[in-house]
Amino acid sequence: MSTYKEIHLVKRPHDGKIGPHLFEQKTLPIPTPGEGEILIKQTYMSLDPAMLGWMSEDRESYIPPVELGEVMRSSGVGEVVASNHADFSVGDKVMGMTGWREYVVSDGSGFNKLQDGVTEEMALCVFALPGLTATTGLYNFGEPKEGETLIVTGAAGSVGSIVGQLAKADGLRVIGVVGSDEKADWIVNELGFDGAINYKTDDLEEKLKTLTPDKIDVFFENTGGPIQQHIFNRMNTHGRIVVCGMIADYQSDNPAPGPNWIPLIKKRINIRGFAMPDHWGEVPKLLQKLTPYVQQGKIKYRAHTIEGLDNAEEGLNMLFNGENKGKMMVKL
Known part of the structure; x- marks a missing residue:
């Protein structure tokens, strides 16, 4: 048997x-x-x-x-x-x-x-949870606009890499936060990001200032960690923060404290946490939004x-x- x-x-x-x-x-x-x-x-x-x-x-x-x-x-x-x-x-x-x-x-x-032409790897990398999560968070809550600046943590990951590419295709300035020089090279030279920050080796505050001269309009958060506070301090008025994941804290006994709420009032910043199970009913609409970017060769994985x-x-x-x-x- x-x-x-x-x-x-x-x-x-x-x-x-x-x-x-x-x-x-x-x-x-x-x-x-x-x-x-x-x-x-x-x-x-x-x-x-x-x-x-x-x-x-x-x-x-x-x-x-x-x-x-x-x-x-x-x-x-x-x-x-x-x-x-x-x-x-x-x-x-x-x-x-x-x-x-x-x-x-x-x-x-x-x-x-x-669908015909979609391999198993492409299905899991793009059309499964990573692509659906990226599309939901970016467009439902990030509200990206051409000419704005977006920063995404975990930028070389399955969700972060798609978020950055979608935003770049829509005409935003895109900065990614990663954990190695190899990943930084990949998101800039292969995916077309405008800049990368290695949170392990770079001077976070100085590198962030250099790469975001117009500050930040959309912050797509996947990881948490020390750079979160620096990004928060660079947010523009009416900025949007999309909280998708906090992988740096998932295994921590004492998760890092969140930002002070006073700047949220001063800058009227919108923060939204989300999870995909709330949006399963939107999957056909999400795929309709995501698929043209893939067909046009704007999404690499x-x-x-x-x-x-x-x-x-x-x-x-x-x-x-x-x-x-x-x-x-x-x-x-």
Whole structure:
């Protein structure tokens, strides 16, 4: 009998650290789809910083946690290898919530077929959570206008790189904050950003002044960290701050304090936190907005791919120590 592997969450990361003690791998017989169901062989699985939150016990977050004993949550792409569903055929490439497993049986709910010409890597890098998140945050809350200045932290990451490219295509001055000279070179010379700040080595205040002579109108926050205060102090009147992630604080016992609220009043700054589950109903509209940029060659991406489900935990840790170069995913 043919078997497959899946990984279950069995403990909470109480110390904020991700390790093998949190997971249990199981080997099971490959299932057979029932009436109205499909069997999907997962080929690429997404790894995202939000997974740390999904593992926690927090019941007040934007999405319920993964329960202990359940398959770890993730999105992915795969191929339909057996079908008893009228809308799906063997050989269809699909994308949806797959989990940390090699095969998944589904009734088709939440799975969408990949369009012709869209590879598995492109689907996860652009048309899945990264592109949807970037498009939602930038246009729903950032309200970018031609000629303005936008700064994005985590600029070489899957979301930040798309935010910057969209803004650049719309005629904004775009500055990215990254954690290495290699990433700085990539966003400037490959993606077309107007400048980059290496938060690990640059004089943050001076570099920020040099790169934002007209100060900052839109701040797309993905990371937190010390540069947050410097950016906040450079905001223009009626600026917009979009808070998407705070990866620098996710594993911290004492998250950094936020900015003083008095400048918010003086400058009438709008701050908005958001999470994609509130916007699933907008996905068709978001894709309609994003797709033309991709078709016109205005969105580049890169994937950081590791091999094998066994290495998913290692890949997830790479997101938090900054070792990844591009969208983190597992090839199964």
